[in-house]
Amino acid sequence: MKLKSGFLAGALIAFALAAPASAQSSFPEKPVTIIVPFGAGGGTDNLIRSFQPALEKALGKPVVIENRPGGGSTIGTAVAARAKADGYTVLAVDTAITVNPSLYSDLPYDTLKDLAPVSMLATGPVILIGNAGVEAKTVDDIIASAKAAPGVLTFASGGNGASTHLALELMKQVTDIDVIHVPYKGTGPATTDLVGGHVQYMFNGISASRPHLDSGAVIPVAVTGDERNPAVPDVPTFAELGYPDIDPMTIWGAWVPSGTPDDVVGILSDAFHEAVNDPDVVGTLNELGFFPVGSTPAEYGETATSEIAKWKQVIDTADIVVE
Amino acid sequence: MELLQNLAFGFGVALSFSNILYCLIGVTVGTFVGVLPGIGPMAAISMLLPITFGLDPVGALIMLAGIYYGAQFGSSVTSILLNIPGHAAAAVICLDGHPMAKQGRAAVGLVGSAIASFIGGSLAIILVMQFAPPLAVFALRFGPTEYFSMMLLALLAAAALTQGSFLRGFGMVVMGLIIGTVGIDVNSGAQRLTFGNWNLADGVSFVIVAMGFFAIAEVLSNLEPNSKPQMIGSDFKWRELVPTWHDFKQAFGSIIRGFGVGSLFGVLPGSGPTIASFVSYSVEKKVSRTPERFGKGALEGVTGPESANNAAAVAGFIPTLTLGVPGDAIMALMLGCLMIFGIQPGPSVITDNPELFWGLMASMWIGNLLLLILNIPMVGVWVRVLKIPYRILFPSILLFICIGVYATNNNVFDILMLAGFGVVGYVLSKLDCPAAPLLLGVILGPLIEENLRRALLISGGDPSVFITHPISLGLLLVAAAVVVVFSYSGLRARSNKPAPIASPDND
Structure with a gap:
């Protein structure tokens, strides 16, 4: 009898100890x-x-x-x-x-x-795109143009401190160029002004850029990432162009x-x-x-x-x- | 006639049983969303978006579009009956719609607004069908410089919104501009007037200001011990639904002008139905031979803005579909929806997806017709809403507004802000300060500032861009002309009337 109750108590303790563990391993319950x-x-x-x-x-x-x-x-x-x-x-x-x-x-x-x-x-990965009318259509040309005339090229972004802005700052720091940053309230209106030619370049998400790339309203310059992106296979990466540090x-x-x-x-x-x-x-x-x-x-x-x-x-x- | 062929093709798509059903669902949901204060089309579309993934793209877009313009349509109902805008674009309908209801002319106001919506929307559909691509190209020529000049012109129109004392109106515009600056500054990233509160970092939502100043303030004023007893809506007769020849003559010109204003603002990304309805109201008041009737139940003050906001809602599809450039947040959602279906918006959408483009256009016309058919018989029902005892009606309204405001951001702070603006709005209305100029300040202030600074940033700080860009120059010249006309007519009025004292608002 004593043995039996001892066993029962032991079993109860074991059960009590096991209970929370089993409750957690059955996550999620709701x-x-x-x-x-x-x-x-x-x-x-x-x-x-x-x-x-x-x-x-x-x-x-x-x-x-x-x-x-x-x-x-x-x-x-x-x-x-x-x-x-x-x-x-x-x-x-x-x-x-x-x-x-x-x-x-x-x-x-x-x-x-x-x-x-x-x-x-x-x-x-993000993509650097430009209005179809820009003269500098490659990373090298953009850098050369910005060095020849500092503070002239305009780059739109989705806002001060937004990822599209920080990508630009990273590029500026890596290549030591001086361009004008034009912040917008979100990438939507920024893209509109890029398509309209009121600003010249911007970093943007690939899926958001696709319709404008397909219609020819904007041109692709380069994408970030270690390898070419299957969504835009024809666009070179910054790394293969010799700028591996531009990697936002x-x-x-x-x-x-x-x-x-x-x-x-x-x-x-x-x-x-x-x-x-x-x-x-x-x-x-x-x-x-x-x-x-x-x-x-x-x-x-x-x-x-x-x-x-x-x-x-x-x-x-x-x-x-x-x- | 190529247009007729395309139309026939479009109606062939839109008149399929399933598409008519989607259209009917869309406009019905839209009407209810519009009628419920605070819940805008944005909230409704984002809630319903996941459901549409199971549909075919044409059906999905027809339904979402139905919600969008259906909401523009339905939101005037509560503006007219209760002085409570269903959503932001209808705030201006309160100005003359509600006085009409107080005079027992609610039915005329409702029918007028339904017909104006229908005509404004229908004309805009024809415009979109015939001229979408060139209009889209024109819209793209609007950059920061052009927007600044255009918004400046729109702000001047605010002068027409003021009733009575110029000083009060001016003060309210300034207060609106100040409220508009709250939040993180786009250019510098500095937080302005947020008092360190993160909930203010994105600024004050226009919906909250509009709901506070109109809806909450209206409910508060009805709590006054000596507030007027319920009297309107009790003597409704179906014969009142037929507009008189006099009403028709009054309204017709305003509907056509409203369509013009609405299309212009609708085509341009970033302005949209709300600004269109405000500007249309100002235009109507300016062209009227009897501007003193405005604010006291002028039918044109309802039909003009109503036509404008529906035309703008339809015209908003032009940049969205043909350029892939969304005009406002709702259009951005629809664009996202299209892209999920694998449809790339752009100039090729009309040639690549003709069933989508023409089908949508035809469905919008069917939808507008359905709205008219649905809403005219509903007028009797809506008017009876006024018979609900205030002790039941007003708490329900407060509940719906709170749900609507909360649903936008799932943030309790927004409800507190709503309550705050309600109290301020009530006090200001007791002081005879008009709410409309303040609302216009809230909308236009940030747009003017942002575009001014952006234009100067791009030009390298050279202000001459505003007069060297032809569109901008044109707009500024119109603005200058408006100022001259205003001051001239103001001077003449002063010499005619010896005592230009503020006429107290009847509202």
Whole structure:
């Protein structure tokens, strides 16, 4: 009898100990919310929605996408950073997460302390395009023209401190040229003025540039990335033209509030890996000019740390001030 | 006639059973979205976008377009009946539409606005069909320099929006310009007037200001102990729906002028229906022989802007479809939708995807007709809305506005801001300060500043670009002419009337 109750107690203790572990390994038990700190229909939103069905399949639970736009992604990111660290709130964000720490002095969160990396989702090279009427149509010609007449060529961007602006600053620093930066409220109106010939060049996403490249309204100059992009196979890379340091990439990644249990992060990371490498998703992403990744949390953490350092240097050198 | 052939082809596409159904769904959803204050077409389209991925591209676009112009159509209903704009572009409809309702002429206002929308939209469709490519090329010639001159001209038109005291109107424009500067400055990245609050970093949404100043302020004023009892809408008769010959004569010219203004602003990316409706109102007041009727229930003050905002909504498809250059955020969403279907917008869209282009154009006409058919019988229903006791009606309105404002950004701060603007708007309306000039300041201020600085940045700081660019020069000359005409008529009015005291707003 004593033995029996001892066994029972032991079993109960073992069960009690095992219970939380099994609860966690059965994650997720309810829908997972992905916070997108940009508006619906934007680049990050489209990317996440493109693999949402595959992610739901991998997790076995519905995935809810919540758009929390504003403040250059800072508002939505702050919401995610303050969420309960149980894995049911995930942040999906682009390069802004690694740029903002150097851009803003008073972020409402501490990127690496309040958030933990889950997975790098995809990378997107950017393309330098020019109005069809420009005289300098290659990287070398642009540099030569800018050196001959400093402060004359005009480059549009999606805003002060936007990725399309930072790409330009990186190019200016690598090639030591002086051109006029013309910021717009988003790449949309900037592209309009590029097509209209009111500005001469801009860095832009590949998928957004495609219609204008196809219609001949703008010309491609060069793309970033280690190899030519399957979406625009005829366009040379900066690296093959001899400028390997002009390498800005848009990197999309997923984060959770720090303190989220490691096994939950692992389950999420595996699910993201599976989702972005789903054959249908890969096809869609390549069509948009993106490369799917799906890394481990540690790999993404390393990339994020080095990206933060890289953009800090570019931003400090260019003296871009955003209060 | 090539146009007729194309039209026949387009109607062949649009008149298929499924496409008529998509069109009907679109305009019905659009009407309701328009009627519900605060929920604009933007929110509705972004919510419905994922559903359309299962449709064929033509059907999807027909439905989304239906929501877009259906919302322009429906948003005037609450402006007229309750002084609460369904969404931003309809704010100006409140100015004369609501006084009409107070005089028991709600039905005339509603029917007038429905017919004006239909005519403005239909004429714009013909314009798009016949002249889309050359108009798109013309629109591209508008750069920062041209936009600056054009927006300056539009701001001068604000002078016509002021009623009574010039000083009050001017003060409200300035306050609007100040609200417009809130947020991160595009050029320097500096945060202006945000008081360190990240929620203000993107500036103050025009929708929130418009809802606060019109809708919340209206609800507040109805809470006053001695507020007027419910009296309108009780004596509705179907015969009132038939416009009199007098009404027709009054409205016809304004509809045609509204179409002109609307098409111009619609074709140009970055301006859109809201500015078009404001400018149209100013034009109507200026050309009227009896401008003193405006603000007190002038039918032209409803039909002109109504025609303009629907024409602008249709004309907005020109740059979007033929250049791949979206005119506003909603058009950008539709463009994204097209690209998901693998359709590359651009000059070739008409030749490569004729069923899409002509089918959409024909469907818009069908949609506008459906709206007219749906809405005329609905007028009786809408007017009866006024019979709902205020103690039920107003809390429901507040609820819908809050949902709408929250749904745009999923941000509670926006609701607090709405409440703040509501209180300010109420106090200012008690002081007889007109809201319309402030709203125009909020829209135009950032556009003027941005384009001025951008134009100077590109020219290397040389201001002569504004007079060396021919389009810009033309616009500035018109602006100068407007100033001269204003001051001349102002002087004449002063010499005729000995005491130009501020006429208190009847509103």
